[in-house]
Amino acid sequence: MADSNRDIEALANREYKYGFVTEIDSETLPRGLNEEIVRAISERKTEPEWLLEWRLKALRHWLGMTEPSWPNVRHPPIDYQDIIYYSAPKQKARLENLDQVDPELLATFEKLGISLEEQKRLSGVAVDAVFDSVSVATTFKDKLAELGIVFCSFSEAVQSHPELVQRYLGSVVPYTDNYFASLNSAVFSDGSFCYIPAGVRCPMELSTYFRINAANTGQFERTLIVAEPNSYVSYLEGCTAPMRDTNQLHAAVVELVALERAQIKYSTVQNWYPGDKDGKGGIYNFVTKRGACRGRGSKISWTQVETGSAITWKYPSCILQGDDSVGEFHSVAVTNHHQQADTGTKMVHIGKNTRSTIISKGISAGRGQNTYRGLVKVQKGAEGARNFSQCDSLLLGDRCGAHTFPYIEVKNPTAKVEHEATTSRIGEDQIFYCNQRGISTEDAVTLIVNGFCKEVLSELPMEFAVEARNLLGISLEGSVG
Amino acid sequence: MLEIKGLKARVEDKEILRGIDLAIRAGEVHALMGPNGSGKSTLANVLAGREDFEVTAGTVTYDGADLLACSPEERARKGIFLAFQYPVEIPGVNNTYFLKAALNALREARGEPELDSVDFLQLVRERVKLVGLDETLLQRPVNAGFSGGEKKRNEIFQMAVLEPRFAILDETDSGLDIDALRSVADGVNRLRSPARAMLVVTHYERLLEYIVPDFVHVLHQGRIVRSGGKELARELEERGYAWLDGASRNGRSAAPAEKSAARKSKG
Ligand SMILES: Nc1ncnc2c1ncn2[C@@H]1O[C@H](COP(=O)(O)OP(=O)(O)OP(=O)(O)O)[C@@H](O)[C@H]1O
Ligand SMILES: [Mg+2]
Numbered sequence: 028m029a030d031s032n033r034d035i036e037a038l039a040n041r042e043y044k045y046g047f048v049t050e051i052d053s054e055t056l057p058r059g060l061n062e063e064i065v066r067a068i069s070e071r072k073t074e075p076e077w078l079l080e081w082r083l084k085a086l087r088h089w090l091g092m093t094e095p096s097w098p099n100v101r102h103p104p105i106d107y108q109d110i111i112y113y114s115a116p117k118q119k120a121r122l123e124n125l126d127q128v129d130p131e132l133l134a135t136f137e138k139l140g141i142s143l144e145e146q147k148r149l150s151g152v153a154v155d156a157v158f159d160s161v162s163v164a165t166t167f168k169d170k171l172a173e174l175g176i177v178f179c180s181f182s183e184a185v186q187s188h189p190e191l192v193q194r195y196l197g198s199v200v201p202y203t204d205n206y207f208a209s210l211n212s213a214v215f216s217d218g219s220f221c222y223i224p225a226g227v228r229c230p231m232e233l234s235t236y237f238r239i240n241a242a243n244t245g246q247f248e249r250t251l252i253v254a255e256p257n258s259y260v261s262y263l264e265g266c267t268a269p270m271r272d273t274n275q276l277h278a279a280v281v282e283l284v285a286l287e288r289a290q291i292k293y294s295t296v297q298n299w300y301p302g303d304k305d306g307k308g309g310i311y312n313f314v315t316k317r318g319a320c321r322g323r324g325s326k327i328s329w330t331q332v333e334t335g336s337a338i339t340w341k342y343p344s345c346i347l348q349g350d351d352s353v354g355e356f357h358s359v360a361v362t363n364h365h366q367q368a369d370t371g372t373k374m375v376h377i378g379k380n381t382r383s384t385i386i387s388k389g390i391s392a393g394r395g396q397n398t399y400r401g402l403v404k405v406q407k408g409a410e411g412a413r414n415f416s417q418c419d420s421l422l423l424g425d426r427c428g429a430h431t432f433p434y435i436e437v438k439n440p441t442a443k444v445e446h447e448a449t450t451s452r453i454g455e456d457q458i459f460y461c462n463q464r465g466i467s468t469e470d471a472v473t474l475i476v477n478g479f480c481k482e483v484l485s486e487l488p489m490e491f492a493v494e495a496r497n498l499l500g501i502s503l504e505g506s507v508g
Numbered sequence: 509m510l511e512i513k514g515l516k517a518r519v520e521d522k523e524i525l526r527g528i529d530l531a532i533r534a535g536e537v538h539a540l541m542g543p544n545g546s547g548k549s550t551l552a553n554v555l556a557g558r559e560d561f562e563v564t565a566g567t568v569t570y571d572g573a574d575l576l577a578c579s580p581e582e583r584a585r586k587g588i589f590l591a592f593q594y595p596v597e598i599p600g601v602n603n604t605y606f607l608k609a610a611l612n613a614l615r616e617a618r619g620e621p622e623l624d625s626v627d628f629l630q631l632v633r634e635r636v637k638l639v640g641l642d643e644t645l646l647q648r649p650v651n652a653g654f655s656g657g658e659k660k661r662n663e664i665f666q667m668a669v670l671e672p673r674f675a676i677l678d679e680t681d682s683g684l685d686i687d688a689l690r691s692v693a694d695g696v697n698r699l700r701s702p703a704r705a706m707l708v709v710t711h712y713e714r715l716l717e718y719i720v721p722d723f724v725h726v727l728h729q730g731r732i733v734r735s736g737g738k739e740l741a742r743e744l745e746e747r748g749y750a751w752l753d754g755a756s757r758n759g760r761s762a763a764p765a766e767k768s769a770a771r772k773s774k775g
Binding site: 475 | 556557580585590596601605613
């Protein structure tokens with residue numbers, strides 16, 4: 028009835044729940060990007076000389092590059108000289124536990140629904156919360172330290188484990204890799220570092236929450252995870268950003284290294300501010316995520332639920348170097364209103380009998396544009412390599428779009444590569460059928476959407492799966508009329 | 509329980525229901541018959557709240573309240589159930605999970621607590637036997653890839669679990685084998701009670717041998733042109749609907765004003 032249409036409108040126009048700004052004194056460098064800024068960042072963080080050099084090399088390389096134009100997304104030009112590259116909450120001393128954290132910060136986390144206290148006590152999740160550019164609290168570190176696991180902010184790792192950082196930084200995503208990765212390499216401010224020693228199975232999910240707070244700051248964080256032979260770690264990354272008028276740039280780099288028979292499971296639930304219903308504001312999310320399966324029998328799985336960002340440009344990838352190594356990519360990407368997503372994966376088969384699986388679920392609503400772009404590359408020596416890809420698109424309404432670009436390059440005749448794709452639409456008759464059984468339109472959409480992506484959601488750790496389900500509901504509110 | 513007065517409805521520019529008057533009291537079973545395209549499903553859908561049809565005149569009261577002002581889900585929560593002529597497939601959504609969501613939505617509306625999984629599964633097991641639905645269908649997506657008969661049985665199974673107060677069965681008997689027909693009839697008869705009512709749309713007198721109706725109505729060109737007892741169904745079975753064109757003009761139940769409208773649209 029007409030009434031339900033009005034309700035839907037109201038829901039659609041509901042504001043982004045996480046759109047608040049925290050008033051905290053922050054120390055901010057001037058706008059713009061040049062060697063001075065890079066030196067200043069490095070100095071603020073009392074970094075060793077080699078790291079400064081690395082940043083400068085990245086900057087010089089970046090200055091000679093041009094922004095990629097191939098992703099299937101549109102945005103006004105980004106003025107890189109108008110961005111603040113470093114903003115850190117002012118803090119007097121290093122923090123040892125939560126009690127020392129600025130109460131304003133903690134209140135912010137409460138609003139985000141991630142009470143560190145609760146998580147610490149109830150779920151056994153160790154959280155390294157990144158607030159703008161500096162990591163404010165790391166929990167469970169002691170317990171992890173007993174096992175020899177290092178889980179800390181990136182800047183801390185630079186101080187405490189410089190040899191590990193130097194050895195692996197840029198080894199998966201070199202500073203020359205691409206425009207946004209080079210930019211990140213020059214100016215990254217913080218991030219997370221995680222090291223699992225040989226034979227250790229990390230007993231809890233490691234989790235980081237990123238949140239972008241200060242206006243006009245790009246956030247450039249850097250994550251490095253190294254899993255020594257026969258180790259296992261599951262890592263969760265969750266993101267939210269406050270509401271702003273201007274788009275904020277987010278160019279992160281994530282590097283994973285899995286050695287012999289090691290397993291890394293990396294899960295992301297991303298609900299950055301997508302912009303309002305007219306497409307104003309929102310985060311530009313240009314991220315480079317790559318994992319290297321270096322050792323025989325190693326495994327890396329990426330699971331992502333992307334509901335936020337104005338523009339997402341992201342291809343978590345696996346380099347399957349070790350024989351018998353396994354790469355997985357499970358993705359749900361939602362675009363509503365004017366959101367644009369160009370996401371997918373790259374699976375590069377180098378070792379023998381390497382296997383990869385790609386499950387991509389794209390959901391488009393409103394005027395959202397959802398693009399899957401995937402590359403499966405089988406190199407000459409990859410005897411017996413196998414890939415299975417499945418890309419499904421679900422459309423809500425008729426003004427949105429779904430696009431699939433699978434690229435396949437096979438240089439070994441023994442390889443088997445399979446690709447399946449489907450497109451479906453939520454029909455009014457389906458909604459009416461649900462309504463007639465007493466289920467509201469909102470719940471019906473959630474039901475259908477969850478059904479559509481259940482293979483991916485089932486890959487998420489329990490707590491995250493619940494959050495992801497709710498997020499899917501919220502981000503699609505008002506998309507069926 | 510349900511009172512329809514002067515109901516007219518159209519889709520796009522086509523008038524399909526052209527003045528329906530029908531009163532259904534609690535405890536009664538009414539059968540609705542009539543040729544293809546006469547508007548039976550349209551009436552069923554209008555009662556269930558489908559938006560494609562625009563109500564242009566008339567009223568429908570249910571339990572004394574205006575039914576047309578309610579959204580489809582509100583109607584469902586007031587106990588109205590439609591067994592669809594063409595049940596809809598919902599790929600990816602587990603049949604049992606769907607039904608649980610439906611039942612709990614209805615219970616919530618009635619102020620009852622959610623049924624937990626154990627109790628729900630017990631209920632499902634009992635009802636699935638009752639309507640003779642293949643149990644493997646419970647774990648499949650709603651209606652997806654079900655055979656025609658399986659879809660119809662699934663509708664009756666849902667009805668048996670949701671226990672509506674007013675059920676509309678739109679040709680639930682079409683496409684059913686003899687055994688299924690019996691299960692459907694059993695399902696319906698089990699639900700019959702002084703507090704409930706039913707509107708059964710069918711083309712076949714055979715169903716009405718199992719579900720004995722209190723009244724039979726004939727819909728023709730958007731009007732109820734004849735009403736009677738169960739013997740009317742037999743008469744239709746023998747005579748077909750050809751005589752209706754005359755009946756419609758003679759207007760055995762149509763009001764005079766509408767009669768002239770009918771003539772106008774013919775000429
Ligand atoms: N969405 C629609 N658009 C156009 N015409 C419609 C629409 N829905 C129904 N009609 C028309 O309305 C008339 C009545 O259809 P309805 O489905 O109610 O008939 P019915 O009595 O249920 O027939 P059957 O016995 O074949 O099921 C038909 O002529 C049909 O073509
Ligand atoms: Mg019909």
